[in-house]
Amino acid sequence: MPCYRCERVQTDPGKGSSPWAVAVVKRNQVLVCPVCQQEHPEWVEELDRCPHCNSTRLKMMLGSVICKSCGADS
Ligand SMILES: [Zn+2]
Numbered sequence: 001m002p003c004y005r006c007e008r009v010q011t012d013p014g015k016g017s018s019p020w021a022v023a024v025v026k027r028n029q030v031l032v033c034p035v036c037q038q039e040h041p042e043w044v045e046e047l048d049r050c051p052h053c054n055s056t057r058l059k060m061m062l063g064s065v066i067c068k069s070c071g072a073d074s
């Protein structure tokens, strides 16, 4: 899956945690590359937020948005 802002493709996932961010925008799961995270710090403002705890740590599962912080399913 490419970066949703610049279409850059993740080349080498490598070992350990990836510098790529996983987020949900308009109920679509997206990836954001490290370059966009650095050059466009406002990217986080475009993310969907949990209606319960306002966290942006969301993931899509079976068409639902699941909050990784509080577990809310919306
Ligand atoms: Zn990018």
Ligand SMILES: [Zn+2]
Residues within 6 Å of the ligand: 050, 051, 052, 053, 054, 055, 067, 068, 069, 070, 071, 072
């Ligand atoms: Zn939450």
